[in-house]
Structures are given as structure tokens and as C-alpha cells.
Amino acid sequence: MSKQHLLTPYNKNISLNNRVVMAPMTRSRADNAGHIPTDDLHGLYYEQRASAGLIITEGSQVSTQAVGYVNTPGIYSDEQVEGWKKVTQRVHDNGGKIFIQLWHVGRMSHPIFITGSYHYRLQP
Numbered sequence: 149m150s151k152q153h154l155l156t157p158y159n160k161n162i163s164l165n166n167r168v169v170m171a172p173m174t175r176s177r178a179d180n181a182g183h184i185p186t187d188d189l190h191g192l193y194y195e196q197r198a199s200a201g202l203i204i205t206e207g208s209q210v211s212t213q214a215v216g217y218v219n220t221p222g223i224y225s226d227e228q229v230e231g232w233k234k235v236t237q238r239v240h241d242n243g244g245k246i247f248i249q250l251w252h253v254g255r256m257s258h259p260i261f262i263t264g265s266y267h268y269r270l271q272p
């Protein structure tokens with residue numbers, strides 16, 4: 149595949165400006181009590197990468213019990229949804245497309261990330 153082909157638009161199930169897809173990468177930048185993606189960190193980071201055909205965001209937890217890593221953003225509260233809307237708008241304003249990666253890390257988590265709950269502890 150030539151470099152030129154990589155940079156050509158893709159128009160099948162989705163229309164992309166090019167065939168470059170940014171892989172999901174946890175950045176641990178949701179350093180706030182609500183695990184909210186912020187305009188100044190997340191918004192800027194993803195806007196700067198909007199020239200990729202498609203961005204897949206860092207893994208984002210679907211509930212308070214789904215956290216596996218420090219300072220990862222969520223998408224289970226209204227504030228988080230609003231934060232992601234701003235991120236998405238900045239990517240769209242710069243010509244990009246963005247999908248969110250949803251995750252629930254299951255029992256690989258640690259109690260410190262799931263408010264002290266031992267819900268995932270194996271039974272003896």
C-alpha cells in the first residue's frame with residue numbers, strides 16, 4: 149500500500165478524510181474527582197490529532213465500578229458526557245472523526261479504583 153493510498157479518503161460504512169486511524173491510548177489526564185474529560189487537556193490533545201482519518205479515544209469507563217487505571221475519563225455521568233461533547237466538537241471543527249472506546253476492566257481492577265469495593269475479589 150503506497151503512502152498516497154493511505155492518505156486518500158475512505159468512503160464505505162463511514163466517510164473519513166484519510167485511512168489513518170489513531171489507536172486508543174490511555175493518557176491518565178482526567179485528574180479530577182469526577183473523571184471528566186477536560187477542554188484544556190483532552191480537548192486540546194484530540195484537536196491536535198484531528199487530521200487523522202479517525203481517532204479512537206482512550207478507554208473510558210462506563211461506570212464507577214469499571215475503572216482500571218488512575219485518572220482515566222468516564223462516560224457515565226452527565227458532566228462526563230458534556231466533557232466528551234466538547235472534545236468531539238473540537239475534533240469535528242477540525243475535520244476529524246472520533247469514536248470513543250468504552251471499557252469495563254472487570255476483575256483486573258484494584259479496590260483503590262473502585263471506591264474500596266472488593267466486588268471483584270475471587271472467592272477462596
Ligand SMILES: Cc1cc2nc3c(=O)[nH]c(=O)nc-3n(C[C@H](O)[C@H](O)[C@H](O)COP(=O)(O)O)c2cc1C
Nearest residue numbers: 170171172173174175176205206207208220249251
Ligand atoms: C500509552 C499507551 C496507552 C494505551 N491505552 C490503550 C487504551 O486505552 N485502550 C486500548 O485498547 N489500547 C491501549 N493501548 C494499546 C495501543 O492501542 C496499542 O499499542 C496500539 O493499538 C498498537 O498496537 P501494538 O502495541 O500491538 O503495536 C495503549 C498503548 C499505549 C502505548
